[in-house]
Amino acid sequence: MRFTSEQRLDDGVLERRFTLGEIPGILWTPASASAPVPLILLGHPPLGLHKMYPRLVARARRSAAEGFAAAAIELPGSGDRPRWAGAEQAQADLRRAMEAGEPVGDEIIDALILPLVDKAVPESQAALDAVLSLHEIGGPVGYSGGVISIGIRLAVVEPRIVAAGLFAGSFVPRTMFEEARKVTIPLHVLLQWDDEGNDRQAALDLFDAFGSKEKTLHANMGGHTGVPQFAGEDAAGFFARHLRQPQAGARRQTGSRR
Amino acid sequence: MRFTSEQRLDDGVLERRFTLGEIPGILWTPASASAPVPLILLGHPPLGLHKMYPRLVARARRSAAEGFAAAAIELPGSGDRPRWAGAEQAQADLRRAMEAGEPVGDEIIDALILPLVDKAVPESQAALDAVLSLHEIGGPVGYSGGVISIGIRLAVVEPRIVAAGLFAGSFVPRTMFEEARKVTIPLHVLLQWDDEGNDRQAALDLFDAFGSKEKTLHANMGGHTGVPQFAGEDAAGFFARHLRQPQAGARRQTGSRR
Numbered sequence: 001m002r003f004t005s006e007q008r009l010d011d012g013v014l015e016r017r018f019t020l021g022e023i024p025g026i027l028w029t030p031a032s033a034s035a036p037v038p039l040i041l042l043g044h045p046p047l048g049l050h051k052m053y054p055r056l057v058a059r060a061r062r063s064a065a066e067g068f069a070a071a072a073i074e075l076p077g078s079g080d081r082p083r084w085a086g087a088e089q090a091q092a093d094l095r096r097a098m099e100a101g102e103p104v105g106d107e108i109i110d111a112l113i114l115p116l117v118d119k120a121v122p123e124s125q126a127a128l129d130a131v132l133s134l135h136e137i138g139g140p141v142g143y144s145g146g147v148i149s150i151g152i153r154l155a156v157v158e159p160r161i162v163a164a165g166l167f168a169g170s171f172v173p174r175t176m177f178e179e180a181r182k183v184t185i186p187l188h189v190l191l192q193w194d195d196e197g198n199d200r201q202a203a204l205d206l207f208d209a210f211g212s213k214e215k216t217l218h219a220n221m222g223g224h225t226g227v228p229q230f231a232g233e234d235a236a237g238f239f240a241r242h243l244r245q246p247q248a249g250a251r252r253q254t255g256s257r258r
Numbered sequence: 259m260r261f262t263s264e265q266r267l268d269d270g271v272l273e274r275r276f277t278l279g280e281i282p283g284i285l286w287t288p289a290s291a292s293a294p295v296p297l298i299l300l301g302h303p304p305l306g307l308h309k310m311y312p313r314l315v316a317r318a319r320r321s322a323a324e325g326f327a328a329a330a331i332e333l334p335g336s337g338d339r340p341r342w343a344g345a346e347q348a349q350a351d352l353r354r355a356m357e358a359g360e361p362v363g364d365e366i367i368d369a370l371i372l373p374l375v376d377k378a379v380p381e382s383q384a385a386l387d388a389v390l391s392l393h394e395i396g397g398p399v400g401y402s403g404g405v406i407s408i409g410i411r412l413a414v415v416e417p418r419i420v421a422a423g424l425f426a427g428s429f430v431p432r433t434m435f436e437e438a439r440k441v442t443i444p445l446h447v448l449l450q451w452d453d454e455g456n457d458r459q460a461a462l463d464l465f466d467a468f469g470s471k472e473k474t475l476h477a478n479m480g481g482h483t484g485v486p487q488f489a490g491e492d493a494a495g496f497f498a499r500h501l502r503q504p505q506a507g508a509r510r511q512t513g514s515r516r
Contacts, residue, residue, distance in 0.1 A: 038396065067296075081459050193466075193475075204462070207477070208451075212479075213479060214476075214479060214486070215477075215479055216337070216476060216477065216478050216486075216488075216489075217451075217476070217477040218474060218476055219465070219474065219475040219477075220473075221470075221471060221472060221473055221474075228472075228474075230474075230495065230499060231474075233495065234495070236479050237488065237491065237492070237495075238488075241488060
């Protein structure tokens with residue numbers, strides 16, 4: 001992990017760009033912290049870190065206000081990272097099906113999502129190795145948003161992730177429903193009730209499939225990009241409940257700070 | 259409205275019992291308030307105020323901590339109030355169907371719920387008349403919990419209610435789905451995903467039917483009585499957003515206090 005630039009944002013948050021081998025990433029840490037802080041790994045759609053930066057930095061500032069660090073890495077095939085054989089074909093097939101108003105077949109969804117998950121999850125784990133080796137970051141780790149299938153796989157295979165906020169707004173390969181049953185960490189799932197590109201019933205079925213004892217679905221009105229501000233605040237409360245460190249000699253805080 | 263007793267709870271909340279004609283009720287007001295406060299009308303299942311008191315007072319304390327008064331009145335046919343012809347028959351029919359594991363027919367649900375709604379809604383409106391005439395209570399009014407069909411009817415017919423938190427955990431007559439389409443105020447709907455006595459799909463259909471532009475569904479794991487503590491905190495945030503008074507000369511607070 002090599003830091004390539006650093007700046008202080010106006011609210012004191014430290015933003016550092018880094019590369020991890022070939023992979024660019026951004027790490028945000030709170031203005032001041034007296035002890036190693038928890039981390040939220042910020043998922044995002046495969047549109048490139050540059051395009052996603054305004055939304056990522058807003059989420060990172062909110063995390064920092066809660067006392068958490070946040071990190072995001074470029075997804076495989078996004079930004080300047082090389083595409084792989086089949087990715088552009090799957091994207092073209094998806095565009096064609098959606099423009100024709102046809103249902104998007106399982107083969108297209110599998111070709112689009114499964115290789116992305118297979119590549120992105122070990123890279124996310126490598127990023128966790130690197131970021132958690134910094135003295136100012138101690139965990140535990142939450143995963144938030146982005147491609148839901150990446151969140152599902154990470155929740156199953158990565159024990160350092162103790163809670164996940166997922167956005168039920170992407171195509172989900174059928175095999176991921178089986179993986180969803182293996183998830184046991186607390187989940188906070190957002191659903192936009194009128195998401196244009198999303199099958200509401202499939203999202204409800206996926207929520208039902210998760211094996212977690214604590215899982216909450218927050219459904220709000222509006223389309224894919226219309227998540228209301230208060231939904232973000234409820235998600236922040238979820239992470240505060242699950243990531244806040246036990247105080248030395250004090251009971252673990254399970255309530256929110258409201 | 260005649261006050262019959264008053265006491266200060268340990269957190270300073272003033273609890274006053276009253277009667278409104280034949281109807282007993284309880285009013286809670288915050289320890290101190292410099293201006294007339296908003297009001298939350300606390301709905302509850304038809305088990306009697308006495309039995310419901312521990313849960314009601316907990317909700318009232320939370321409302322008071324947000325700066326809101328809270329009130330509850332005995333439902334028609336509950337506590338010491340007279341039953342009406344058909345009510346006990348409908349309850350017996352319901353018990354029989356549930357014990358036999360049979361589906362509960364529309365006629366039973368209609369006989370159980372529709373007369374209750376027809377009686378309870380004008381009584382709730384009379385209670386609002388009385389409580390809002392007190393100088394220390396100014397509105398706006400939120401409705402919270404209880405029999406969801408009463409909440410639906412009140413949301414349609416009572417303009418002083420500006421926001422409602424509903425619990426999708428009761429039998430809902432088919433005609434109430436039509437009334438649900440006429441609801442336009444902001445809604446916060448709780449659903450227990452594994453509610454034993456509740457049809458999950460019917461609850462989702464009801465949520466879909468509401469005409470409100472702002473409506474949020476919070477689904478949590480567990481049975482009818484297993485609503486997690488953090489769900490109550492999210493509901494408190496909903497009422498804080500919608501009931502908090504505009505400050506003199508200040509912008510209306512639309513954000514939560516977190």
